[in-house]
Amino acid sequence: MITIRSRGALVAAFLSLACAAQAHTTLETQQAPVASAYKAVLRVGHGCGGAPTLKLRVRIPEGVINVKPMPKPGWEMETVKAPYGKAYDYHSEPLTEGVREIVWTGKLLDEHYDEFVFRAHLTDSLKPGTMLYIPIVQECGDGKADRWIEIPAEGKSADDYKYPAPGLKLLPAKATH
Amino acid sequence: MAMTRAILIMLLLALGSLLGANAAFAHAALVESHPADGAVLDGVPPMVRLRFNEPVSPLVIGLTDARGRRHHVLKTLARNEVLEISVPPDMPRGSHILSYRVNSGDGHPIGGSVVFSIGAPTETGTRPRAEGEGVRIPIVLARTIVYIGLFAGVGGAFFRAWLAPGLAGRGTDHALVALMATGFLACSASLGLQGVDALGGVLTDMASAATWAAGWATSYGMTVAAGTAALLLGWLSLRGPSGWRRVCSLLAMGMLGLSLSLSGHASAAAPQWVTRPAVFIHAVGVAYWIGALFPLLVAIRKSPEAAFPIVRRFSTGALVAVAALTLAGIALTVIQMGSPANLIDTTYGQVLIAKTLLVGTLLVLAALNRLWLTPAMTIPDGSGAKWLARSIKAEIILCLAILALVGLWRVTPPPRAIAAISEASRSASVHLHSNKLMAQLTLSQGGAGGTRVRIVIATGQAEPMNPKEITLHLEKPDAGIEPISRQARKVGTDGWEVASLALPVAGAWKVKVDILVDDFEKVSLEGTMTVGH
Incomplete structure (x- = not known):
């Protein structure tokens, strides 16, 4: 019993190390400097427990501004605009409101894979060295939904959660010219 | 012998990691089970069928019966995304927990439990069992x-x-x-x-x-x-x-x-x-x-x-x-x-x-x-x-x-x-909190339906709040029981309830309450709760 268990755990540990990135709905680029543009590619590998994905909702975190989602053939796109928590300086212009949520509506079968793209500006109010999480709700038929919204508590990592929010590591701003 | 096996395992692991690095595997999830989680059956089912959304391999399968006995050696048949676990024919009446830990394609082990009852659910917890x-x-x-x-x-x-x-x-x-x-x-x-x-x-x-x-x-x-x-x-x-x-x-x-x-x-x-x-x-x-x-x-x-x-x-x-x-x-x-x-x-x-x-x-x-x-x-x-x-x-x-x-x-x-008993039943409640939210869980006897858990959620400032969804997870790692997960139902204005919960094993259980504050925010509160017979 113990050997099977420990062997299983070993295998599991190794495999999850090897491909943790592919396990969930994730971002393609998992690190980016602050005070710069960021192209987010959301990778959706499966539906909710076998059911096809009918809607993907993305919550834009505070400090991420000037969001421009990329239209997607076969998918309807909507954005929800709302005021930011504070005014952000964007190329010397104060920005006080913008896109806070993107909603793609369409159909993606469980056995298929797709990517959803938006571009945004990561403001310098974000702290380098920390993780930025972008909560995603993947809605399927029959009221089923996978909510990739778990934000790891201090001392824990995304691997400790079943439905971690996709995250990226913030890097120091590039030297300005 | 042990050496050869160890080398083989290492080779397999290396191979697995190579394959894994390039494959976009998904995360396995239980799609359905027969008998269903929480089902009450007339007789002993010949087997429990678990269907996942992708092929899985079993790591640990355990069955804890209503008498608290652990059955380890269960015949388990894995066919693609389906696991068939034979149930011993001499299962007593009451509630049993089938706990599984499986390896999904991405190598992420996932665990869970399915509770089913034969005859009627076992009365749990807060009071001593009705003396036969x-x-x-x-x-x-x-x-x-x-x-x-x-x-x-x-x-x-x-x-x-x-x-x-x-x-x-x-x-x-x-x-x-x-x-x-x-x-x-x-x-x-x-x-x-x-x-x-x-x-x-x-x-x-x-x-x-x-x-x-x-x-x-x-x-x-x-x-x-x-x-x-x-x-x-x-x-x-x-x-x-x-x-x-x-x-x-x-x-x-x-x-x-x-x-x-x-x-x-x-x-x-x-x-x-x-x-x-x-x-x-x-x-x-x-x-x-x-x-x-x-x-x-x-x-x-x-x-x-x-x-x-x-x-x-x-x-x-x-x-x-x-x-x-x-x-x-x-x-x-x-x-x-x-x-x-x-x-x-x-x-x-x-x-x-x-x-x-x-x-x-x-x-x-x-x-x-x-x-x-x-x-x-x-x-x-x-x-x-x-x-x-x-x-x-x-x-x-x-x-x-x-x-x-x-x-x-x-x-x-x-x-x-x-x-002493009523003392114990009072203590069968637990207060969980983070700086943002707090939850009060109370276990009570729900008659023939097993145990009922009442959950009241409030903000960190003790103001009532109205979450979208509440999911309760109960886990007993020391008894090899993976999380039993139940969606709570809203009862009245500020209460939530999980009814017909059968917990045949007494002792300390790890509890986790997932509170969906809104579509994009989830708060998890964790703690320990003692369930006694």
Whole structure:
């Protein structure tokens, strides 16, 4: 019993190390400097427990501004605009409101894979060295939904959660010219 | 051998990681199970089928049955995304937890549990299980017969050996042997009944050896052992030289006292250094008294003149015995009752009142016998002896009634224990909090449907809040039970509830409450909750 268990755990540990990135709905680029543009590619590998994905909702975190989602053939796109928590300086212009949520509506079968793209500006109010999480709700038929919204508590990592929010590591701003 | 295997595993791992690095595997999730999670079935299902959304390989599969036994070696068949786990055919009634830990394609192990019940869900937790309703009457009956066998049989043997050694009485001896033999049978039967009760089973479960083993494993097992020894010694003391008889019957009395002080509500009470000796003294005193009644009656009927010195001898000893057993009895009563109000409010107290009334009458009769009827035996016309015989007969009937009442105590917990139980049920609630949210969980008995968990959520400032969804996860890693997950239902304005939860294993459970504050925000609160039987 113990050997099977420990062997299983070993295998599991190794495999999850090897491909943790592919396990969930994730971002393609998992690190980016602050005070710069960021192209987010959301990778959706499966539906909710076998059911096809009918809607993907993305919550834009505070400090991420000037969001421009990329239209997607076969998918309807909507954005929800709302005021930011504070005014952000964007190329010397104060920005006080913008896109806070993107909603793609369409159909993606469980056995298929797709990517959803938006571009945004990561403001310098974000702290380098920390993780930025972008909560995603993947809605399927029959009221089923996978909510990739778990934000790891201090001392824990995304691997400790079943439905971690996709995250990226913030890097120091590039030297300005 | 071990070396080769280790190398093979390492190679496999290396291969796996190479493959894994490039494949976009998904995260496995349980899609459905047969029987469904929370299902109540009529009979034992041949297997449990788990269907995942992608192929999985089992890592650990365990089945914890309603009796808390762990079944490890289960035949498991993995076919693509389906796992078929054979269920042992001898599963008892009640709720069982099938716990799985599987490896999904991405190598991320996922675990969970499926709870299903056979017949009806097991009552969990906060109260002791309803003491096997079906075996209540047989238990009381067996207990009463054991008492009669011990007190009248062993006590009678003691009387024969110490107080009436010279008295011829074949008939009396035969009757004593019959009493002790019946006591022995009842004693054995009560062990099986105890097992049925301990496992919360039904009477027919007595056919299984496991039931008897369970009965033996309770504190009552030692009571049965000592009681059997007492009956055997009592039987041995009925033959042989006078010295042998005395030693055997004295040992039998000791065993009798020991037997009763080894289990039962009274002996279990604290402080045990008081209660156990008190029960011992009480039992030995009772045996001295009750044991003498029947042989005395026979002796007086046969020849009042020959019986007179015996009656005197008994009467002197009885004074000591009655004083000792009364004192011990009062001490135990005080400990058990807690407060005088409990006398009327609880069944235990009502039984005690009835018993006290009967014992009072018995004491009056005993005093009557000692002060008037015994001296009256010397009256030549023999009318005194006749009255004494009548009085003893009345005493015997009273004693039988008292023993039956005492047998009833077996199924009525004393106020002391009830207080402890309600204490426990109050503590079966837990407060979880983070700086943002807090949750109050309360476990309560939901009747036939198992346990109900009530959840109230509030903000960190104790203001009520209205989450979108609440999911409760209960996990017991030390028992190999992966999380049992249940969606809570909104009840009333600020409460949430998970009904029909069956948790057949007592002890500390890890609880996690997932609170979906809005579409994009989830807060998880974790803690530990003690579920007791």
